[in-house]
Amino acid sequence: MDLTKMKNPKFLKELNTEELEILAAEIRQFLINKLSVTGGHLGANLGVVELTLALHKQFNSPKDKLIFDVGHQSYIHKMLTGRTDQFDTLRQFKGLCGFPKMNESEHDVWETGHSSTSLSAAMGMAIARDMKKEKNFVVPIIGDGALTGGMALEALNHIGHEKKNLTVILNDNEMSIAGNVGALHNALGRMRSAGKYNRVKDELEVLLKRIPAVGGKIAQTAERVKDSMKYFMVPGMLFEEFGFTYFGPVDGHDFRDLEKHIAYAKKTEGPVLIHVITQKGKGYKPAEMDEKDKWHGVGPYKIDSGEKIKPVNTAPAWSQVVSDTLETIAATDDRLAVITPAMILGSKLEKFQERFPERLFDVGIAEQHATTMSAGLATQGMKPFLVIYSTFLQRAYDQLVHDVCRQNLNVAFGIDRAGLVGADGETHQGVFDIAFLRHLPNMVIMMPKDENECQHMVYTATNYDSGPIAVRFPRGNGLGVPMDASLSTIPIGKWEVLKKGADAVILTFGTTIEMALAASENLQKQGIHVEVINARFIKPLDETILHERMQKNIPILTLEEAVLKGGFGSAVLEFAEENNYHPYIKRMGIPDRYIEQGEVDQLLEEINLTKDQIITEINQLLLSSNDKQKRA
Template sequence: MDLTKIKNPAFLKKLSTEELEVLAAEIRQFLIRKLSVTGGHLGANLGVVELTLALHKHFSSPTDKLLFDVGHQSYIHKILTGRTDRFDTLRQYKGLCGFPKMVESEHDVWEAGHSSTSLSAAMGMAIARDMKQEDYSVVPIIGDGALTGGMALEALNHIGHEKKNLTVILNDNEMSIAGNVGALHNALGRMRSAGKYNRVKDELELLLKKIPAVGGKIAQTAERVKDSMKYFMVPGMLFEEFGFTYFGPVDGHDFKDLEEHITYAKKTKGPVLVHVITQKGKGYQPAETDQKDKWHGVGPYKIESGEKIKPADAAPAWSQVVSDTLEREVSREDRLAVITPAMILGSKLDKFQEHYPDRLHDVGIAEQHAVTLSAGMATQGMKPFLAIYSTFLQRAYDQLVHDVCRQNLNVAFGIDRAGLVGADGETHQGVFDIAFLRHLPNMTIMMPKDENECQHMVHTALTYDDGPIALRFPRGNGLGVEMDADLHPLPIGKWEVLKEGTDGVILTFGTTIEMALEASQMLKKQGLNIEVVNARFIKPLDEPLLHDRMNKHIPIVTVEEAVLKGGFGSSVLEFAEEHGYKPQIKRMGLPDRYIEHGNVKELLAEVQLTKEQLVLEMKALLTASNDKQKRA
């Protein structure tokens, strides 16, 4: 079949099982071929080919609402809803989004880049449906890893209580971004091994009916035996206790098994959970045999071997520098414990876990728990280091405010993917953390200019005992600088002058340091001497340096790869106001809107965060400053 001719999933209703199997194979080959060039979330999508086809065959999207939790497993859904011809642009600037996107299709009814949201959204849709007296199915598809998210459990509790008609598809592949942890994971394991509960229950009921009613005892106990059988067959029966009718486990790669159970589910009143077992990476041997889930999200690769295509002699990843430094610090700091919310591989902590398993605690997809757990450890004199992505730290804001900062606890935060991340787009851009951390009392925030400064900042975070401290670092690889053999703490709040200058000053940090130095060099060729300062401590500010520059009345440009509203530049303006200065200040950063996916350089150009624009802004400030002095 020519997949580009698919415009609507309705055609699936006419296909036989054999035709569906052929189509599934074609889709797998298409994905393996296309993602070898563009990269993307390969493993998750190869695992849900049959499941997505079956759901679209037995439900009628977009009337029926299919909600993909997280959303990175929606590629087959995009193919079936008319977007095959855009896969060459997947996750590229102005191209096809790697997650569901309402502006792309009416079939995308829920947008999600973070896990554990689909059940709450689905319940909201079901309530709206019933209030409006409409008739359609609501079908959230959620992974087993996402069930560790507290929000998912809150939704399960509410759904079971309200008894709304809702069909939850639990896609159980035994692995999220990393191996799942916890009691829920173990409970699902017991369910997998228990076999088909409902089928056994029905057979038991038929057997009981055949027993002659000899004496009242059998008649009285028959129902109790039948009901208690579920606890024997499926230990705990967690979902039925939540108020769901449970179907499964179902073979997620067997169309007949899927059809049978989806049909049962559609006929059943109230909340239903269909437990589907899938294999992540199904149909591509390198991904099928991947035990560490390195095929969850991939860059370009060679199809034949599965070898990843990477630039030769690349500098180490920022997250690897942090992880390696943590390993060095273990021998010095016996209070150190590293916490991660299901991001061992993403945060490059796999070696740390191998070498120091007792020092690393993976709490699953549970960011709120991770933050407060770290706070609890800190109350007992430990030094917790929470390795977390900027975009995921957003989910634990109240815990930051209430549990960490309010109690001024010594929790260190390693905030990965700070700044623009590119291909994963607006749900993953790490651009808000400065704004939501900076205004919290007791919080210290820093960001390195290179890997060497990064390792010293890790050491600084672990030796700092005056409250919470956050180390931001970007996605991708470092600069390849020489690394110091010995580590030392940086003086808190002390900035670094990288280039002297008297005509104006650029205050910046992290990823925009290079831009500032290049802009300063361009301005030097025009006869202007511009100072560049590595404002590596975003909070607290280097107040002596700011007093000095503002007393000199030289123009200041602040540059940050983060939102302008409430960001670093805002703090410099606040400093000026608080101390009665009226300097010429221009803030450069990200505008008040969500930044979509694309190459980071393209995104920076789109928002005019470039060296060329920095040159223009500084020259405009200098002109305004000169005009002001002439009028004076």
């Protein structure tokens, strides 16, 4: 069929099993073709084709609420709800978002890009439904990886207590972004291998009670026997103990099996969990054979071979520099322990894991636990280095405040994906960490200008014994600079003058240094000499340099690929106020709004964080400063 004609999923109710299977195959081929050009979350979506079709056939979206956890498996949902013709723009500037987006469709009832949120959101929607006396189904779809998140377990506990009508779909493909870890993952493995256990209490009781005279007693006896037998049939029965009626395991690629169990669930009062087994990457051999889940999120690839199409770039990835440096340090320092919340692959820690398997700890999708566990390690004289995406560190804010900074513990943070990240969009832009770290007492924050400085910062962090310290580094590849053969520490709080100039000064760090240097070179051709300083320590500031520049009363431009509110520029303004300086200061950075998906250069252009805008701002600062001097 013409997939672009799918505007509302209601048409699925008219399709039989054979027609659904044909449609599933067409959707898979469509995704394989389109994502070979745009990239995207291929493996997760190929695994949920039949499941998404079955859910939309059995439920009535948007009246019934389909809530995708994480959201990277929502492509089929987007196609069924009228967005197939937009897939050429997937994850591109002003194009189709790679995650659920309310302003795209009324069928997107919840927005997400981080894991473990769906059950809490569903509980809120179920409570609202009941308070308003409405009738509809609330259906969160959560993966086995996301289920390890503490927030998901909190929600399971509350849902089981309240006994609200909810139908939870557990999409169990044995993988998240990396292989899952932990006791819950092992328990699900036992459930997968134990065979089916379907608890259809109401139908069983009705059947038995039809037996004359003794039917009621038989029903009571059968219930007791069934409750005893369930522990043999499914080891642990974790979800039943949480208060859920459990169905499964169900073949997530068998329409008959799926529809039968969804129908059972719709008849069951109280919370229900359908345990669905799917194969990530199903229908595309390279993705099916992927044991390390490198087909979770992909760039363009060759369809026939599965070969990834990558830009030619000899410079190492920033995350690889960090990982390699940690490996070097670990060879001589037995106290180093590296922690990651399910991001071994994303943060390129595979080599470290191979060499030091007993010193790398993947805690699963559990950022809060990772942070406090690191604090615990630090109390015992170890050197914990927590490698974590900027956007995921947001989830551990209380642990940062209460467990790490308050106790002034020697925990080092490698903050990956700091700054704009591009195609993953607003849920993944790492632009808030400076603002929420800078105001925490005892915290040190730094960011390198290139990969050589990065390796020295990682070494500095692992040798810092005066409290918490963070190294921010961006997504993507470095600059290709020569690397020093030996590691050395950088004096805490010391900045670096990259280009001298007496007319104005640009204070910046990390990814915006090249932009500042280019602007300074351009201004020099106009006879304007602008100093460029690598403000590599965002906290503490280099007070010596700031006193010297502010005493000269020359204009200052701060530049950061991070939010302006509470950011580095705010710190410079605070310093000026606290020391009674009154220079002209202008701040450039991320405005007070969420930044959607697109190439980083496109996003910088959209928010006027460019070389040309720097030149404009410097000229305006100089005009204002000259006017002030004339009036004086």
